Amino acid sequence: RTLRIGLIPGDGIGREVIPAGRRILESLPSSLGLNFSFVDLDAGFETFQRTGSALPDKTVETLKTECDGALFGAVSSPSTKVAGYSSPIVALRKKLDLYANVRPVKTTAGSSNGKPIDLVIVRENTEDLYVKEETTRDTPDGKVAEAIKRISERASSRISTIAGEIALRRQNIRSTSNIASVHSQPMVTITHKSNVLSQTDGLFRETARQALAAAKFSSIHVEEQIVDSMVYKLFRQPEYYDVIVAPNLYGDILSDGAAALVGSLGLVPSANVGDNFAIGEPCHGSAPDIEGLGIANPIATLRSVALMLEFLGEEAAAAKIYAAVDGNLDEAKFLSPDMGGKATTTQVLEDVLKRL
Amino acid sequence: RTLRIGLIPGDGIGREVIPAGRRILESLPSSLGLNFSFVDLDAGFETFQRTGSALPDKTVETLKTECDGALFGAVSSPSTKVAGYSSPIVALRKKLDLYANVRPVKTTAGSSNGKPIDLVIVRENTEDLYVKEETTRDTPDGKVAEAIKRISERASSRISTIAGEIALRRQNIRSTSNIASVHSQPMVTITHKSNVLSQTDGLFRETARQALAAAKFSSIHVEEQIVDSMVYKLFRQPEYYDVIVAPNLYGDILSDGAAALVGSLGLVPSANVGDNFAIGEPCHGSAPDIEGLGIANPIATLRSVALMLEFLGEEAAAAKIYAAVDGNLDEAKFLSPDMGGKATTTQVLEDVLKRL
Ligand SMILES: CC(C)[C@H](C(=O)O)[C@@H](O)C(=O)O
Ligand SMILES: CC(C)[C@H](C(=O)O)[C@@H](O)C(=O)O
Numbered sequence: 001r002t003l004r005i006g007l008i009p010g011d012g013i014g015r016e017v018i019p020a021g022r023r024i025l026e027s028l029p030s031s032l033g034l035n036f037s038f039v040d041l042d043a044g045f046e047t048f049q050r051t052g053s054a055l056p057d058k059t060v061e062t063l064k065t066e067c068d069g070a071l072f073g074a075v076s077s078p079s080t081k082v083a084g085y086s087s088p089i090v091a092l093r094k095k096l097d098l099y100a101n102v103r104p105v106k107t108t109a110g111s112s113n114g115k116p117i118d119l120v121i122v123r124e125n126t127e128d129l130y131v132k133e134e135t136t137r138d139t140p141d142g143k144v145a146e147a148i149k150r151i152s153e154r155a156s157s158r159i160s161t162i163a164g165e166i167a168l169r170r171q172n173i174r175s176t177s178n179i180a181s182v183h184s185q186p187m188v189t190i191t192h193k194s195n196v197l198s199q200t201d202g203l204f205r206e207t208a209r210q211a212l213a214a215a216k217f218s219s220i221h222v223e224e225q226i227v228d229s230m231v232y233k234l235f236r237q238p239e240y241y242d243v244i245v246a247p248n249l250y251g252d253i254l255s256d257g258a259a260a261l262v263g264s265l266g267l268v269p270s271a272n273v274g275d276n277f278a279i280g281e282p283c284h285g286s287a288p289d290i291e292g293l294g295i296a297n298p299i300a301t302l303r304s305v306a307l308m309l310e311f312l313g314e315e316a317a318a319a320k321i322y323a324a325v326d327g328n329l330d331e332a333k334f335l336s337p338d339m340g341g342k343a344t345t346t347q348v349l350e351d352v353l354k355r356l
Numbered sequence: 357r358t359l360r361i362g363l364i365p366g367d368g369i370g371r372e373v374i375p376a377g378r379r380i381l382e383s384l385p386s387s388l389g390l391n392f393s394f395v396d397l398d399a400g401f402e403t404f405q406r407t408g409s410a411l412p413d414k415t416v417e418t419l420k421t422e423c424d425g426a427l428f429g430a431v432s433s434p435s436t437k438v439a440g441y442s443s444p445i446v447a448l449r450k451k452l453d454l455y456a457n458v459r460p461v462k463t464t465a466g467s468s469n470g471k472p473i474d475l476v477i478v479r480e481n482t483e484d485l486y487v488k489e490e491t492t493r494d495t496p497d498g499k500v501a502e503a504i505k506r507i508s509e510r511a512s513s514r515i516s517t518i519a520g521e522i523a524l525r526r527q528n529i530r531s532t533s534n535i536a537s538v539h540s541q542p543m544v545t546i547t548h549k550s551n552v553l554s555q556t557d558g559l560f561r562e563t564a565r566q567a568l569a570a571a572k573f574s575s576i577h578v579e580e581q582i583v584d585s586m587v588y589k590l591f592r593q594p595e596y597y598d599v600i601v602a603p604n605l606y607g608d609i610l611s612d613g614a615a616a617l618v619g620s621l622g623l624v625p626s627a628n629v630g631d632n633f634a635i636g637e638p639c640h641g642s643a644p645d646i647e648g649l650g651i652a653n654p655i656a657t658l659r660s661v662a663l664m665l666e667f668l669g670e671e672a673a674a675a676k677i678y679a680a681v682d683g684n685l686d687e688a689k690f691l692s693p694d695m696g697g698k699a700t701t702t703q704v705l706e707d708v709l710k711r712l
Contacts (some may be wrong), residue, residue: 043389045532056687067369077551077582081550081554081558081562086554087551087552090552096430098679104429129505129552129553130552132553132554134553134556135555136554136555136559141509141510142508142509143506143508143509143559144506144507144508144511144512145506145507145508145556145558145559146504146505146506146507146555147504147505147507147553147556148502148503148504148505148557149485149503149504149505150451150496150500150501151500151501151503151504152497152498152499152500152501153497153498153499154497154498172494175640193485193605194437194672195433195443196443196446196485196486196488197488197490197491197503198437198442198490199491199501199502199503200490200494200501200502200503202437202637203492203499203501206437207541226433227609228373228608228609228611228612229608229612229641231587231612231613232613232614232616232621233616234616235591235613235616235617243707249549252584253584253587253609255584256584256585256587256588257587257588257591257613259588260587260588260590260592261591262589265588285585318601340520354518
């Protein structure tokens with residue numbers, strides 16, 4: 001099978017980690033029977049400054065018509081408001097209907113300095129406040145701005161269904177993983193704030209409950225947690241959680257919070273997943289402070305490559321990458337500075353590649 | 357001076373901790389020249405079930421006409437949607453225009469098992485998604501619900517101003533505190549998500565920048581942090597932060613997150629502050645799991661009493677309470693179960709009272 005992969009480095013360290021993602025795909029053992037071809041695509045703030053558009057139509061069209069999947073690096077946010085600029089990754093998620101943002105957060109046997117954590121945040125990726133419908137009006141008391149938070153039954157249902165499917169899939173993997181689970185059953189925790197937002201988050205909560213009540217999910221233990229308590233519990237008892245499903249904004253916040261628990265955002269991957277497409281994307285940003293130094297941690301990107309492959313149905317290839325990354329972290333000989341090490345992006349990458 | 361204080365225990369352990377709050381006020385040394393009178397007031401889910409209203413008009417009227425301040429315990433959220441019920445504390449904040457929710461989070465010299473934390477979250481308390489303007493419509497694809505997130509220049513400006521004032525006030529106290537600050541200057545960190553919500557959170561960000569650029573705040577170092585990074589940084593580097601100012605919902609989430617860092621929500625106080633009124637409120641909820649066992653941690657309430665007094669201009673009385681609470685925590689002889697101890701609510705309270 002040949003997979004065509006769009007490469008969208010974006011800004012800052014995105015340009016240093018996406019090449020590492022390409023390298024690991026090219027280095028997969030040929031016994032897997034996979035071939036890759038690549039197409040370089042533009043997006044980001046630098047693209048905006050050059051072309052007037054942060055997400056050129058050509059990028060979207062090429063992804064839609066030519067590609068099986070893609071890797072997205074990171075984009076810089078301008079430090080002051082810039083007219084006409086808006087985040088290309090948010091637009092891309094909507095344009096390709098990549099409705100699930102899947103963010104696994106786990107410690108490896110060697111890298112866990114505390115409790116073993118092995119959870120996945122499944123974040124709705126197309127609506128909530130991310131519809132970006134905003135208005136501003138002048139009043140005698142000054143400006144008043146409003147934004148719409150939209151929650152639909154359809155999006156809430158499909159994100160909850162994919163969360164359930166991921167929980168079942170993890171259950172199979174778990175038996176072979178070296179991280180002991182505190183649960184014998186798969187678990188999905190529904191996050192919301194329906195004590196304040198009874199209609200919107202209330203709809204998310206009820207729809208998620210219904211979707212997860214389907215017969216195929218009967219082995220799943222379903223719980224819920226109000227978002228503020230969820231953040232609290234995530235920090236007090238992270239080992240307790242398995243799959244957490246959340247509306248877009250809470251998922252955004254929770255996944256950065258969970259990343260803090262495993263030591264570095266530089267470790268945490270994500271995949272933007274639709275019915276027939278997946279974009280791997282490291283959770284970290286463009287990190288202007290270390291841009292160009294060649295010390296960005298490539299692990300989040302390498303794991304995002306694996307996650308993309310998983311959702312493209314290539315689980316064996318994904319497993320190879322996960323194992324190689326875990327090997328690098330467990331040996332802890334080549335770690336980048338964010339992990340307390342001294343290795344460069346290239347050194348970490350080479351160490352992972354030799355374990356494939 | 358005689359202060360009249362409304363007591364609103366609410367539900368669950370609210371009824372166990374609010375009496376402790378009353379006791380500490382009654383036990384303040386007479387040398388402070390303060391007298392207190394109390395009025396018991398109803399609110400909460402139990403009140404709703406009994407009277408059909410979670411926040412009876414009489415409660416609001418009594419607070420407005422008779423009281424100088426109040427203590428609010430906690431309210432239960434129903435586990436499924438209940439028609440007509442809505443959170444009384446959210447309504448109270450708006451009806452009394454208590455526009456700032458002030459949540460100090462700190463470790464004491466003895467209770468810090470890691471880095472010393474001493475920060476305050478200043479949460480806008482009247483708008484954002486908490487305006488609770490929601491609608492639901494049926495579509496061929498199922499229900500679609502929408503909520504309004506409202507951000508005004510006026511509310512953003514006054515919350516930023518009070519955040520600046522708190523930063524200056526803390527700077528004076530800091531010199532006598534036993535927690536070393538990493539900063540020589542007071543600092544305010546503005547939290548927002550303007551990379552997605554350019555109008556609403558953009559307005560918050562710009563208004564906060566402007567308010568904090570006032571001459572009286574010239575000694576304050578102003579920074580900003582996007583809310584997801586803020587959660588990440590809060591967990592990685594909590595000792596770095598001083599005052600964090602945030603719109604309502606982010607403030608809600610951040611304060612639970614910060615509470616996790618100091619070991620227990622049972623330690624974290626808050627005050628709902630308006631121009632002439634303050635309600636002290638522990639950050640924890642009604643805790644149905646331990647209700648009636650007499651083991652709820654009263655510290656969050658005792659500190660909320662101090663915070664209320666601070667905003668009513670009684671700083672000397674507040675300082676006495678803070679010191680007594682710190683003494684209890686540092687000695688660590690009478691700690692409630694959430695802190696790993698075995699003491700009852702009453703034992704913790706008595707230990708604090710004897711240190712007044
Ligand atoms: C850059 C930003 C628009 C984005 C988001 O909020 O989704 C980022 O925080 C993420 O989590 O991918
Ligand atoms: C109970 C709930 C409505 C409330 C809020 O969201 O403000 C609580 O979480 C708080 O932080 O005081």
